[in-house]
Amino acid sequence: MANTWFETVAEAHRRAKKQLPRPVYLALVAGSEKGVTTDDNIAAFSEVGFAPHVAGLLDKRDLATTVMGQPLSFPVVISPTGVQAVHPDGEVAVARAAANRGIAMGLSSFASKPVEEVVAANPQTFFQMYWVGSRDEMLHRMERAKKAGAVGLIMTLDWSFSHGRDWGSPAIPESMNFEAMRKNAVQGLLHPKWLLRYAKSGSIPDLTTPNLAPADGGAAPTFFGAYGQWMGTPLPTWEDVAWLREQWDGPFMLKGVMRVDDAKRAVDAGVTAISVSNHGGNNLDGTPAPIRALPAIADAVGGDIEVVLDGGVRRGGDVVKAVALGARAVMIGRAYLWGLAANGQAGVENVLDILRGGVDSALMATGKPSVTDLDPSDVVVPDGFTRALGVTR
Numbered sequence: 001m002a003n004t005w006f007e008t009v010a011e012a013h014r015r016a017k018k019q020l021p022r023p024v025y026l027a028l029v030a031g032s033e034k035g036v037t038t039d040d041n042i043a044a045f046s047e048v049g050f051a052p053h054v055a056g057l058l059d060k061r062d063l064a065t066t067v068m069g070q071p072l073s074f075p076v077v078i079s080p081t082g083v084q085a086v087h088p089d090g091e092v093a094v095a096r097a098a099a100n101r102g103i104a105m106g107l108s109s110f111a112s113k114p115v116e117e118v119v120a121a122n123p124q125t126f127f128q129m130y131w132v133g134s135r136d137e138m139l140h141r142m143e144r145a146k147k148a149g150a151v152g153l154i155m156t157l158d159w160s161f162s163h164g165r166d167w168g169s170p171a172i173p174e175s176m177n178f179e180a181m182r183k184n185a186v187q188g189l190l191h192p193k194w195l196l197r198y199a200k201s202g203s204i205p206d207l208t209t210p211n212l213a214p215a216d217g218g219a220a221p222t223f224f225g226a227y228g229q230w231m232g233t234p235l236p237t238w239e240d241v242a243w244l245r246e247q248w249d250g251p252f253m254l255k256g257v258m259r260v261d262d263a264k265r266a267v268d269a270g271v272t273a274i275s276v277s278n279h280g281g282n283n284l285d286g287t288p289a290p291i292r293a294l295p296a297i298a299d300a301v302g303g304d305i306e307v308v309l310d311g312g313v314r315r316g317g318d319v320v321k322a323v324a325l326g327a328r329a330v331m332i333g334r335a336y337l338w339g340l341a342a343n344g345q346a347g348v349e350n351v352l353d354i355l356r357g358g359v360d361s362a363l364m365a366t367g368k369p370s371v372t373d374l375d376p377s378d379v380v381v382p383d384g385f386t387r388a389l390g391v392t393r
């Protein structure tokens with residue numbers, strides 16, 4: 001039997017590229033316009049260094065922390081990502097992997113699996129919402145997630161409907177039916193492993209969004225139907241953010257904050273946590289990497305709320321860099337999507353093991369007993385690295 005284990009996230013990425021039909025692969029690569037932001041998210045982590053000790057290191061190291069009241073065996077959370085025809089088990093496979101490795105899972109409202117199934121696979125699930133539709137519709141989605149047992153809400157606000165990519169956008173059908181499958185047959189046949197997985201599961205890739213189903217029991221919208229509704233929804237104000245926060249009785253994260261002034265407004269709106277994030281570079285191109293914006297934001301609001309970061313994390317060392325610079329934990333997107341594409345649930349577990357091992361190595365070299373003891377003195381930050389966005393003097 002072929003060895004399906006991989007040693008790095010880069011190798012998972014290579015396997016995902018080989019195994020997925022090109023349109024599906026490109027949908028995961030994502031990024032917007034020139035890709036300046038997607039590139040910077042990764043490049044910025046390379047600019048930060050370590051200054052390792054060599055003796056007097058600790059045999060016992062504690063990687064555990066919490067985010068929004070949820071214990072994490074190491075400081076990583078699954079970031080929510082929308083409906084993807086990556087693997088038949090989709091978000092349920094990711095949820096199982098996360099549960100097996102003791103971490104929490106963010107579930108996108110644009111996901112392909114119902115929140116009830118995902119919470120059953122991982123009780124540490126945060127449900128993610130955008131500002132889409134009427135207040136009543138949003139309330140219905142929240143209530144459903146609450147009833148299903150979601151332990152936190154993530155509101156993502158950083159989408160600015162920036163679509164074009166210089167390297168071309170994948171053609172994704174409105175919904176996956178037999179006609180769409182026939183049209184994509186060549187792509188499918190060129191990627192037999194991907195096709196075989198769906199054939200074995202007895203299903204075809206589903207591009208509907210079950211978590212956006214209406215309260216009246218009607219059919220769930222397709223991904224593009226839901227996206228159209230989103231584009232037609234008036235943009236939220238800070239009062240809307242405070243309103244949504246009030247409706248959710250439990251921990252609440254605002255995802256996509258890049259500026260100090262917005263972070264302070266988030267505190268005023270009563271959030272539990274923010275994620276310093278630029279949506280993995282899928283949004284407004286030219287936004288700097290979150291790791292550059294993190295130190296100023298953590299300085300300003302880290303004493304009031306929990307600050308996490310997502311964007312560009314590909315190894316355990318990146319996690320330690322972010323935690324040293326003020327994040328409580330990080331969230332990962334593409335890293336687990338590559339693992340899922342490469343080898344399903346086991347591939348996601350493989351990715352989490354790689355990250356965990358990397359966190360442990362880097363923490364060992366700092367000589368600190370716990371990830372919660374990390375601070376900026378554990379990393380080397382070059383002059384001019386940070387970007388203090390939205391600082392009012």
Ligand SMILES: Cc1cc2nc3c(=O)[nH]c(=O)nc-3n(C[C@H](O)[C@H](O)[C@H](O)COP(=O)(O)O)c2cc1C
Binds near residue numbers: 081108110282332
């Ligand atoms: C294919 C794809 C789909 C995504 N869908 C969502 C989504 O539905 N909701 C959301 O809040 N973020 C979404 N994101 C953003 C991720 O949650 C996260 O911010 C980003 O992937 C982090 O960057 P990384 O991929 O470099 O780790 C998506 C990202 C990707 C790559």
